[in-house]
Amino acid sequence: MRIDLLRSGTKSLPQQISETIAQRITSGLLQPGSKLPSVRVLASSLKVSQVTVSKAYADLETRGHILCSQGKGCYVAERQRNSPDTSAGWQDGYDDYLPRAQLWRNFNYSEVKYPFHLAAIHSSLLPLEPIGATMAALVQEQPELMASYGNFQGDQELREVMRRHLQSRGISLSSNDLMITSGSQQGIDLVARTFVGPGDTVYLEAPSYTGAIDVFAGRGAEMIFVPMDEHGMRVDKLTAMCDRRPPKLIYTNPTFQNPSGATMSIARRQRLLELARSYRCLIVEDDPFSDLYFHQPPPPSIKSMDAAGHVVYMKSFSKVLAPGCRIACVAAEGNILSRLIAAKSSSDLGSPLLTQRAVLPFIDRRYEAYAAKLRTALRLRKEAATMLLKQYAPAGVSWTLPEGGLNLWLQLPESPGIGKLHALAEQEGISFLPGDVCYAGDTPSRHIRLCYSQLTHEEMERGLKQFLHLLERHLRSICR
């Protein structure tokens, strides 16, 4: 088993080994019943002492992840929600560079009646008809688009439309400074594979987006989580943390943060940018939600203040237009962008040209009016959801009141038994995102994330009510 150990890291070696193995187990990458390498073998392959590995295994056993028995060795414990492992014998020993895959584990539901886990917008709210009409016209009038690889960087016409869009939000760039990706997830992945490697220090908000954590973990980065309050990342604390470990990259989702909903103040945005300048590092500003405000528009993006190319800005149009088209835009300058384009080329030779052209006229001419309507619809949903929370949430449960975005972030009472809750909810056809996947370690979190926009208004109300009743019964049962 391969584990990237940071010998000068902030965590002890047994802790790093135990956390990485726990992540592989909770991600489902290590299946129940799989045998772990012996202490001797793992110690030798990681070049650490057997005491170190023994400590890690003991910790894993204490936390119920593995079962060890004298003479037989250690095995991954049985859990719920796992499919039987049918791998050929040799495959288990074939090393990988995939320490964690919580996105895969937690978002790959086939059918759930009440999917609250995925931050998405219900199809009835999306502009599928005009985008579909454009697509139908394209394939009939310009079938040759289907025959073309297009430009690795993304279609020039779409980039010009994106440029104007960003310009209207205070970000002045040329269309050459933009790249089209298959969703922001790919944008984050491209930045990580290009600029982050083993031991590089990446700062993120605590909590942060699961998909970003998966990606940085896959690069062997040392992820450090920065505390937040209602004004977003505590940049003052980050500044002190950077004194000890200078940043290679800072990942932030400053507006209606995923999952917490908090929005970074303008003063902190400025200070964060100054920090990046002084450390000559990159900020990844992931911004899927800034158009989805309920009352006041959020502060200007960090990118709009960036004069020296320190911010890689990611604007997803996937969630708000058509997730099935997977279109996002990455804005960066100079050889930061050109290296990202080179990485995009070897990842997939460019995103499909057809889907790029299908969303183009809508973004160009109808997006602003649509966004205004969408904001109202989302606000009504959010209000209905918080109303239900006030009415039915069990005592001890609190939540943020987001000013925009798609998610509620609930804090449950101490030791809420989220694993059990998750399984119970699944039995009733309800899904949610357990908060612990929004952190890098596998420290249990008291939080869960619920998305209020993935269902129709009525279904959301019905499902949320049912979930809150279930939550009440669950919390009562574990109090006894």
Added chain:
Amino acid sequence: MRIDLLRSGTKSLPQQISETIAQRITSGLLQPGSKLPSVRVLASSLKVSQVTVSKAYADLETRGHILCSQGKGCYVAERQRNSPDTSAGWQDGYDDYLPRAQLWRNFNYSEVKYPFHLAAIHSSLLPLEPIGATMAALVQEQPELMASYGNFQGDQELREVMRRHLQSRGISLSSNDLMITSGSQQGIDLVARTFVGPGDTVYLEAPSYTGAIDVFAGRGAEMIFVPMDEHGMRVDKLTAMCDRRPPKLIYTNPTFQNPSGATMSIARRQRLLELARSYRCLIVEDDPFSDLYFHQPPPPSIKSMDAAGHVVYMKSFSKVLAPGCRIACVAAEGNILSRLIAAKSSSDLGSPLLTQRAVLPFIDRRYEAYAAKLRTALRLRKEAATMLLKQYAPAGVSWTLPEGGLNLWLQLPESPGIGKLHALAEQEGISFLPGDVCYAGDTPSRHIRLCYSQLTHEEMERGLKQFLHLLERHLRSICR
């Protein structure tokens, strides 16, 4: 500058440093006029002696990649085909993990009159009308497809169609053993990011596919190239090479190989599989061309003989159906596949559902008849191209006679000045693929690859004739 040095590698340290920097320069990742780090600084950051770096720089200077002057340091030499560098000062020093990007460099032409560089099929030969009709019907009848992320692994219905397709080619798997990717390029990339890391030994054919070399280089692999003959990879030589350096992975394109056109014999396929079994390693069998044979169907795929999950099989439908839809299929079993799906999730949350469904009915019902017609059209083109070669190719130029696929592999006389030829051709609106990008080092190659199917028949004939005249003038000029 970051360079993955293999201290127990087969190449000397100065050679590794010099080759990596040369790759960055020829890929355009290091722009003309950029200053290289000083010998002292690079030696210290790579933890090697200054003598080692000086040797590497001297070698780079000898080969014309850089210019050094006492007191001023070393700069990347001026070359053709480069855009001005507008990077902010700090960005040049921001380290990356991107040692090479020949795909980006060589395939990103915006407009060329005679594009012979890209292995693709002209739109007039592709089934764009039926695929477009399906797409138009889908967006009107099932607009909700645009609203869905779909399954990370790929659409279940499309996987079932792919399963039947593979079954008809002797590959018996369940649809759960298949994953849909955005082209085979993404499939190769997913395998590399999941299973290959710094220092892992990857064997490839010499020459091999540029895009695969880029990907493995990006993972810091030690790539070792195995000689070929007209029956494909010399598996006997590979066997001997593996004795010295056991393989982590073997990448092969056994059928109408890209770029050489050679096809691996069935005996070698069997021996290669035995080798993978004995080393408990993976074979990546990249198979975009096996349906594009001119006379006899090629030998069965290696995957069809694989009983223990050693082969990750990649079947691209992108080239032969609609590159703008970017659909390929990856077949693998057990936890090899599940880890690849996990990697796919963090790369891009899955390929667009819409384009998956758009190609589905065509693959299901009309693919075989279409492939038969396509074979005839391609054979006629190949025959026309080889006819022109016989008639107009200058003395000393030879070529393979491929039995299928899209490419011709030309061998030019000694020291053919391919860089100069490339620039001259570009002035006349003609592109080709220089053979040296099909190897990992930057050893000059005498080969070039020409694709005969990317143009109409008439354009191909006109362009090829013009190119051969140009080649003749060029070779005559350098002989003087």
